[in-house]
Amino acid sequence: MLACCGAFGPLEVGLRLSSGGGSGGALAVKRLPALLGAQVSRLMVQLLQLRHTNVLQYALCIPNRCASQPEVLLATSLCECNLGELLVLLKADGSLGQRAHGLVRQLLSGLHYLHTLSTPVVHGNLKPSNVLIDDKGVVRLAEFGLHQMLYQTTPPPASSVIWWSCETCVAYEQNRRMSCSTMSDIQVAGMVVHFILTGGNHPFGTEASQIVQNIRRGFNAPATTNCEANDLISWMVLQNPGQRPSVEKVIRHIYFWDTEKKWKFLLTCAGMSPDCKTAPLPLSNFFACLEKQAAYHNTKGDWVSVVRTFLPEIAPSVVSYSNTPVGLLNFMRDCLNSMQNMDIQTTTRLQQFFVAAFPGLSLTLYRFIEKTDWLRHPALAPFVDGTNY
Structure with missing residues (x-):
């Protein structure tokens, strides 16, 4: 059964089988064509080993290895909703103010884990639809480490480009390749933090074309109600990657002091x-x-x-x-x-x-x-x- 569409095509719902033969939980499964599947398989060598509360665990399966061009199945646990959907619910019941700070902490905790591995992992595709919420209400980062495979043959939708860093926008326009780094992750994470704290607003504008233009110009106007949060976001979304904080500096910011x-x-x-x-x-x-x-x-x-x-x-x-x-x-x-x-x-x-x-x-x-x-x-x-x- 189709669940929705992801960056690599439609998602299907599957079941993880437990060692006793029963169901071990629902999975979101992507069927990757042979060429793309082979590229993803090489990237998965490190990604399959990652374990963290705020990072979705990948699973990879090649059903017919004997085929000349075998199909590859990429799976993660099926979550309840994404960040944008959760914010709609929290605003409706008036609990956003109580939950927002915790959501930001969990988001950055997952990013901290990826960036501080002995071989750092760049997320490269951070956006509200890739920040998922599981059945226990825990934030889980999804679709990390695969940005090199994105938009090789088809142009990106505007809904994705508005969550790109300044340098990613420039690089893609020049050579049609996704160029991402830990510092580009930081800029986009700043955008997502603002999205959380304001209940769904982007710090670079309201319309897609305006947002992309402002990202490239470095023009932003954080509008949270917390001066410390505005300071943190302004730091994270600086146009110059070299002036942005590392994730270690982000989590030590005064905004997180009790x-x-x-x-x-x-x-x-x-x-x-x-x-x-x-x-x-x-x-x-x-x-x-x-x-x-x-x-x-x-x-x-x-x-x-x-x-x-x-x-x-x-x-x-x-x-x-x-x-x-x-x-x-x-x-x-x-x-x-x-x-x-x-x-x-x-x-x-x-x-x-x-x-x-x-x-x-x-x-x-x-x-x-x-x-x-x-x-x-x-x-x-x-x-x-x-x-x-």
């Missing part, structure tokens, strides 16, 4: 340890660096008004602080020092306030120091070296 890690980072930048004692950071030199970076980037803000609005009981004390990131760090440190014996409820309230009221502060501070020697300081290095997965 509230506790952000709080510890803010405390450290304010010269305090998690127990609100003095941290081993030379504040005068560190703050001078931050002030210089704030002036260079023309960083604007009005944290004083925020404190006056949401913490009126301590608002009078803010008048002596500069309305800059360093002023806010000084205020935060002095505020906590003045409440050394505060109860856990007050401590928690202050933590939640500073993290929620200034959602871009951790990112701003990190960007200020990321290209300086400060990130190698023992007090700050753990925030760079640690993983968020």
Whole structure:
């Protein structure tokens, strides 16, 4: 029975037989013509060995090996739906906000696995229809590692081209061959992350022709409601492949830090340890660096008004602080020092306030120091070296 059409032609539903003779689950099966099947078989030497929660496992079968041009069957587990279909369901029941972050994590977890193998595997065909959801709700990457076989004799549909990197678009136009790399995967992954977080929107536009043109020009406008997510996506979709982050850097981005890690980072930048004692950071030199970076980037803000609005009981004390990131760090440190014996409820309230009221502060501070020697300081290095997965 035909299920749908994939990049290599129609899919059929099959059954995996268990060792006892029963059914071991449904399969999505592709029948590949002899010439294409022979090329795919050579690529499968490595791909058949891959095992990861967020990557679909391939299976290969050649029913009649004695034939002069044997047909090749390529199979994967049959999943419940693809990413685009899932987002429609999540928006309909109002649960997209709860699920989106987890979907992004799983997507990047699968890509991290492929890219960090001893011999890295380039996905090369990443798009919402190749991000599948299994019967347990787990994200599974599909059709990876086969981009060299795509669109050799037939032109690609616009629905595929809008999920190509800038360099893939250029290369295909020049020689009609798919040219993909781990860095092209990163750009497309940034597009898919935006697609998830916005419930189905592409960061490069709304119409196919506009999207392709904007990809080639490097013009994008991330429009999520999270400043950290916008920063990550903007980094991933940069036009120049050499300026994009590796997948290791992607998963260490502040967007994936939990509230506790952000709080510890803010405390450290304010010269305090998690127990609100003095941290081993030379504040005068560190703050001078931050002030210089704030002036260079023309960083604007009005944290004083925020404190006056949401913490009126301590608002009078803010008048002596500069309305800059360093002023806010000084205020935060002095505020906590003045409440050394505060109860856990007050401590928690202050933590939640500073993290929620200034959602871009951790990112701003990190960007200020990321290209300086400060990130190698023992007090700050753990925030760079640690993983968020």
